[in-house]
Amino acid sequence: MMKYTENYGSAPLSRDTVAAIMWAGPVMLSPAAQVNEAIERVRQAGLPQPGMNSCYVVAEDGVLLGALSLRDLLLNGGGIQVGTIMTRPFVTVQPEDDQELAAQLMDEFDLLELPVVDSGNRLQGVVTADDAMSVLTEEATEDMEVMNAITPSERPYLETPAVRLFLSRIPWLLLLMLSAAFTGGIIAHFEDALAAQAALTAFIPMLMDTGGNCGSQSSVTVIRGLSLGQIRFGDWLKVVWKELRIGFLCALTLAAVNLFRLQLCGTPLDVAAVVSLALGVTVMIAKLIGCTLPVAAKKLGFDPAVMASPFITTLVDGVSLLAYFRLAVRLLEM
Amino acid sequence: MMKYTENYGSAPLSRDTVAAIMWAGPVMLSPAAQVNEAIERVRQAGLPQPGMNSCYVVAEDGVLLGALSLRDLLLNGGGIQVGTIMTRPFVTVQPEDDQELAAQLMDEFDLLELPVVDSGNRLQGVVTADDAMSVLTEEATEDMEVMNAITPSERPYLETPAVRLFLSRIPWLLLLMLSAAFTGGIIAHFEDALAAQAALTAFIPMLMDTGGNCGSQSSVTVIRGLSLGQIRFGDWLKVVWKELRIGFLCALTLAAVNLFRLQLCGTPLDVAAVVSLALGVTVMIAKLIGCTLPVAAKKLGFDPAVMASPFITTLVDGVSLLAYFRLAVRLLEM
Numbered sequence: 001m002m003k004y005t006e007n008y009g010s011a012p013l014s015r016d017t018v019a020a021i022m023w024a025g026p027v028m029l030s031p032a033a034q035v036n037e038a039i040e041r042v043r044q045a046g047l048p049q050p051g052m053n054s055c056y057v058v059a060e061d062g063v064l065l066g067a068l069s070l071r072d073l074l075l076n077g078g079g080i081q082v083g084t085i086m087t088r089p090f091v092t093v094q095p096e097d098d099q100e101l102a103a104q105l106m107d108e109f110d111l112l113e114l115p116v117v118d119s120g121n122r123l124q125g126v127v128t129a130d131d132a133m134s135v136l137t138e139e140a141t142e143d144m145e146v147m148n149a150i151t152p153s154e155r156p157y158l159e160t161p162a163v164r165l166f167l168s169r170i171p172w173l174l175l176l177m178l179s180a181a182f183t184g185g186i187i188a189h190f191e192d193a194l195a196a197q198a199a200l201t202a203f204i205p206m207l208m209d210t211g212g213n214c215g216s217q218s219s220v221t222v223i224r225g226l227s228l229g230q231i232r233f234g235d236w237l238k239v240v241w242k243e244l245r246i247g248f249l250c251a252l253t254l255a256a257v258n259l260f261r262l263q264l265c266g267t268p269l270d271v272a273a274v275v276s277l278a279l280g281v282t283v284m285i286a287k288l289i290g291c292t293l294p295v296a297a298k299k300l301g302f303d304p305a306v307m308a309s310p311f312i313t314t315l316v317d318g319v320s321l322l323a324y325f326r327l328a329v330r331l332l333e334m
Numbered sequence: 335m336m337k338y339t340e341n342y343g344s345a346p347l348s349r350d351t352v353a354a355i356m357w358a359g360p361v362m363l364s365p366a367a368q369v370n371e372a373i374e375r376v377r378q379a380g381l382p383q384p385g386m387n388s389c390y391v392v393a394e395d396g397v398l399l400g401a402l403s404l405r406d407l408l409l410n411g412g413g414i415q416v417g418t419i420m421t422r423p424f425v426t427v428q429p430e431d432d433q434e435l436a437a438q439l440m441d442e443f444d445l446l447e448l449p450v451v452d453s454g455n456r457l458q459g460v461v462t463a464d465d466a467m468s469v470l471t472e473e474a475t476e477d478m479e480v481m482n483a484i485t486p487s488e489r490p491y492l493e494t495p496a497v498r499l500f501l502s503r504i505p506w507l508l509l510l511m512l513s514a515a516f517t518g519g520i521i522a523h524f525e526d527a528l529a530a531q532a533a534l535t536a537f538i539p540m541l542m543d544t545g546g547n548c549g550s551q552s553s554v555t556v557i558r559g560l561s562l563g564q565i566r567f568g569d570w571l572k573v574v575w576k577e578l579r580i581g582f583l584c585a586l587t588l589a590a591v592n593l594f595r596l597q598l599c600g601t602p603l604d605v606a607a608v609v610s611l612a613l614g615v616t617v618m619i620a621k622l623i624g625c626t627l628p629v630a631a632k633k634l635g636f637d638p639a640v641m642a643s644p645f646i647t648t649l650v651d652g653v654s655l656l657a658y659f660r661l662a663v664r665l666l667e668m
Contacts (some may be wrong), residue, residue, distance in 0.1 A: 039408060042405075042408050042409070043408060043409060051444065051446055052405075053387040053403065053404065053405060053446070069387065069404075070387065070403075070404040070405055070408060071376075071386075071387060071404055073408075074373060074376050074377060074404060074407075074408075075376070075377060103467075106464075106467060107464075107467040107468060107471055110385065110464040110465075110467075110468075111464065112385055112387070112446065112462075112463055112464060128446075129446055129463035129464065129467065130440075130441075130444040130445065130446060130463065131444075132467060133437075133440060133441040133444075133463065133466060133467055133470060134441060134444075136467060136470050136471055136474075137441055137470055137474075137562065140470075140471075140474035140478075141558055141562070143478070144474075144477070144478060144481070144554055144558055145554065145555075145558075147478070147554075148547075148550045148551055148554040148643065149547050149550070149551060150551050150554070150555065156559070156564045157555055157556075157559045157564060157565060157573075157576075158559070158564065158565065158569060158572060158573075158576075162576050162579040162580050162583070163583070165555075165576070165580050166579075166580045166583040166584060169548075169551050169580065169584065170583070170584055170587055170588075172547070173544060173547055173548060173551075173584060173587075173588060174587070174588065174591060176543060176544065176547050177540060177543070177544045177588055177591070177592065178591075178595070180539050180540040180543040180544065181540055181595070183539035183540070183543075184536040184537055184538075184539050184540050185536070187535050187536040187538070187539065188533070188536040191532050191533075191535070191536075194532060194535060195529065195532050198525050198528060198529050199522070199525070201521050201525070201528060201535055201538075202518040202519070202521040202522040202525070203518055204518075204521070204535075204538055204539070205514050205517035205518050205521065205538070205542060205651050205655070206511060206514040206515055206517070206518050208539060208542060208543075209510060209511070209514040209517075209542075209644075209647060209648055209651065210507060210510065210511045210514065212546070212644075212647065213482075213483050213506070213507055213510050213644045214503075214507060216482045216483070216643065216644070217482055217483060217484050217503050217507075219482075220478050220479065220481075220482040220484070221479075221484065221491055221499075222491075224475055224478050224479075225490070225491045225492070228471065228475070230490045230491060230492065231491060231492065235492060238492060239491075239492075242491075242492075242496050242499070245496040245500075246496050246499050246500045246503065249496070249497070249500040249504070250500060250503065250504055250507060253504055253507075253508070254504075254507060254508065254511055257508060257511070257512075258511065261512070261515070309482065309550065309643050310543075310546075310547050310550070313543060313546065314543055317539050317543065321539070
């Protein structure tokens with residue numbers, strides 16, 4: 001039996017525990033019980049919940065030994081001991097684990113029921129697939145909200161008052177607005193350069209947007225991978241190396257297309273070159289920031305989903321404008 | 335029996351049908367069969383798949399009449415006719431329906447199995463909860479990818495070659511980069527005004543970022559609501575009215591905080607007023623665009639998830655800069 005409590009996606013923002021969704025009172029059998037007795041026990045005791053289709057085999061001290069579905073009971077002869085036909089559960093969770101962990105394990109291993117045990121492996125309850133589905137849906141919604149600068153809420157949109165929705169959005173907007181002021185500060189710092197080359201201003205939106213988009217692509221990929229347990233902290237070097245290569249290909253393509261377009265539009269070659277170079281640098285930086293911050297957040301115990309589009313965009317904006325103006329000042333000899 | 339084929343979230347990008355995940359060959363019983371016979375049938379035939387825990391009651395022509403879990407069989411006496419204890423299935427899907435629809439229904443109604451019928455209501459197969467969980471997870475991942483300008487792929491990140499990941503990202507980046515060039519055109523158009531008031535440039539990132547964030551908040555909320563079936567097309571007026579109120583509150587708060595901050599920084603009052611006013615207008619427009627485009631996309635048969643952060647941001651950028659410069663030219667008498 002394995003216990004999964006580490007290395008799996010468990011977002012600190014969603015500390016809803018397994019205890020809150022597990023069903024207590026599963027039918028427990030001793031390994032020596034015969035199938036006929038087991039069926040009789042199920043008939044007498046019922047099963048605590050429609051979603052439950054298994055009985056559990058436990059030792060005298062309550063330690064979980066295995067599971068039997070009603071299917072197993074029906075398909076086997078009446079005199080067989082349940083201990084000989086039970087399935088040994090290869091994954092279990094504990095009541096204080098995150099619900100998301102339980103749901104992910106059930107998804108990954110195609111389980112309809114997941115036994116919950118205490119630290120001594122004694123059976124405490126069972127999580128059923130119908131509840132796991134709700135958890136998966138809620139957690140995905142929560143991640144999407146956090147990734148778009150919204151404090152998650154479990155209430156459906158149409159039933160939530162406008163003021164509540166406002167309150168779940170405004171703190172993030174304020175924080176990000178004030179952060180963007182720093183980016184503005186960078187522009188103000190290069191005001192003289194901009195005054196000398198007013199045309200440079202027109203490329204700011206393209207640089208900012210492309211940087212933001214490149215960064216969000218990387219961050220959402222890594223955030224989702226972390227959340228599904230497909231990426232672990234130990235993979236960070238592999239992730240960075242992969243994003244560097246993707247970033248290089250993107251930078252090359254975007255810079256080339258941009259240079260070509262600017263030449264078509266009659267932009268002077270030196271300006272076009274500076275803009276394209278700045279674009280390439282921005283793309284590389286954006287991919288790097290986009291893939292490292294979620295992994296770092298995870299390691300530090302924050303919800304990686306916070307490190308998505310809005311946050312990454314704000315950060316990348318500043319870095320890319322800085323690169324842009326520095327390159328312009330240096331290469332255009334302003 | 336209801337059939338859900340309309341009004342529910344079925345993203346055109348994910349036309350994976352129910353047929354691909356349904357299990358054929360469920361145990362079918364006539365309504366007159368007794369529980370004992372049913373148990374015998376299950377013993378003989380087995381059940382086609384471990385995730386399946388029900389038998390189905392059908393008429394002679396194969397029309398689905400009801401379902402019985404193994405639990406129902408065990409809990410009832412041997413001589414009872416299954417037709418009298420079966421549950422009438424209140425939701426069914428058809429083989430050509432979207433997998434996502436099946437998974438959403440199972441999630442919403444807490445079902446462990448969902449019967450699949452043809453247009454004549456004849457039982458064709460069964461979708462089980464373990465497969466539905468995988469569908470829910472995949473669809474959420476797909477939505478997140480589309481919402482961040484990535485062509486979805488079902489392969490885990492670490493196993494996908496860098497070139498493939500590059501190809502799934504670059505078309506969107508190119509498209510969005512060229513769109514952002516139009517925004518640059520707006521700035522170029524107002525170059526004289528900017529030359530006269532160079533300080534105005536420094537507020538561009540703050541306006542663009544805040545507009546983008548406001549728009550993504552609205553769009554992701556609506557996209558997820560549409561995808562979960564919590565928002566239908568018929569709700570669009572309610573959605574717009576709600577977003578207008580939220581937008582008004584956000585605009586007021588952000589503009590006020592911004593005005594206060596600029597006053598603290600010693601920005602001339604007229605410039606601060608123009609920036610704050612433009613910010614308020616931007617926020618309102620962003621919220622409106624953010625909530626209407628996904629609903630419109632859905633109505634037109636596109637995947638609403640495309641109308642998320644990157645696309646909305648690019649659009650809002652243009653509109654907000656236009657508003658900003660027009661206000662500046664008018665109010666600062668440039």
